[in-house]
Amino acid sequence: MSVEVRLPTLLRGHAEGRSTVSFPGSTVGEVLDALVTAYPGLAGQVLTDDGSLHRFVNVYLNDDDVRYLDRLDTKVNDGDTVSILPAVAGG
Amino acid sequence: MLELSATIHAQIVAHCLGGLPEEACGLLSGQLGGETVEGCYPARNAAASAKLYTVDPTDFVRADRHAQSHGLEIIGVFHSHTHTDAYPSPTDIAQAPDPAWHYVIVSLRQAEPSVRSYRIVEGTVTEEPVVQAADTGAEGRPQAAGPPGGRSGGAGR
Numbered sequence: 001m002s003v004e005v006r007l008p009t010l011l012r013g014h015a016e017g018r019s020t021v022s023f024p025g026s027t028v029g030e031v032l033d034a035l036v037t038a039y040p041g042l043a044g045q046v047l048t049d050d051g052s053l054h055r056f057v058n059v060y061l062n063d064d065d066v067r068y069l070d071r072l073d074t075k076v077n078d079g080d081t082v083s084i085l086p087a088v089a090g091g
Numbered sequence: 092m093l094e095l096s097a098t099i100h101a102q103i104v105a106h107c108l109g110g111l112p113e114e115a116c117g118l119l120s121g122q123l124g125g126e127t128v129e130g131c132y133p134a135r136n137a138a139a140s141a142k143l144y145t146v147d148p149t150d151f152v153r154a155d156r157h158a159q160s161h162g163l164e165i166i167g168v169f170h171s172h173t174h175t176d177a178y179p180s181p182t183d184i185a186q187a188p189d190p191a192w193h194y195v196i197v198s199l200r201q202a203e204p205s206v207r208s209y210r211i212v213e214g215t216v217t218e219e220p221v222v223q224a225a226d227t228g229a230e231g232r233p234q235a236a237g238p239p240g241g242r243s244g245g246a247g248r
Contacts, residue, residue, distance in 0.1 A: 006159075010188065010189040058148040060152045063153065086189060088116075089186050090186050090187070
């Protein structure tokens with residue numbers, strides 16, 4: 001199955017300027033692995049060296065933050081959208 | 092330069108005042124690379140703090156989706172400083188997520204709120220003038236941040 005991945009403006013430069021891309025996978029982690037394989041420049045931006053989610057990004061399955069689902073093991077279905085957005089914080 | 096209509100300016104200030112005693116935050120939409128704010132998305136402060144803010148991630152994804160459905164992008168963030176001037180704190184500078192964004196800070200230190208805007212690129216802060224744009228009548232949207240703790244809906248998937 002194929003899932004749409006939406007990229008924030010900040011990361012599009014690593015993906016030929018695209019705002020959305022599609023990759024196969026049955027979990028969020030598989031989709032993100034396919035994404036960073038296709039666009040290696042995104043690797044360190046989205047996932048840490050040990051393969052977990054980078055703390056400076058939030059990843060969503062549709063409207064839900066995957067940290068509150070099963071993180072990278074969250075199952076995806078055809079037609080789902082995975083969105084990556086920066087964590088926005090300050091003081 | 093950052094252009095804000097009177098309506099959006101008022102929305103930003105109202106959300107910041109409404110968040111007291113904690114900091115308040117929200118997102119701003121416009122054309123990619125643009126200098127005119129076309130939409131304001133008040134968000135929950137997930138940090139629930141008078142000294143820190145974290146834009147609620149769910150509010151962010153909803154704002155992003157809404158903006159994109161109208162051909163816009165999130166081009167900036169606003170937040171309040173409850174007791175300090177409208178200048179980026181070290182935390183604001185260190186955590187600025189996107190060098191293309193506009194960083195609007197509302198100081199509530201004085202009786203009259205002060206709204207200023209900055210660019211933050213690789214740790215370098217540059218203030219930009221905030222100018223008033225004409226109201227188009229299309230700004231903003233109903234506040235749809237949802238009730239506090241509304242995340243529970245995410246558990247049902």
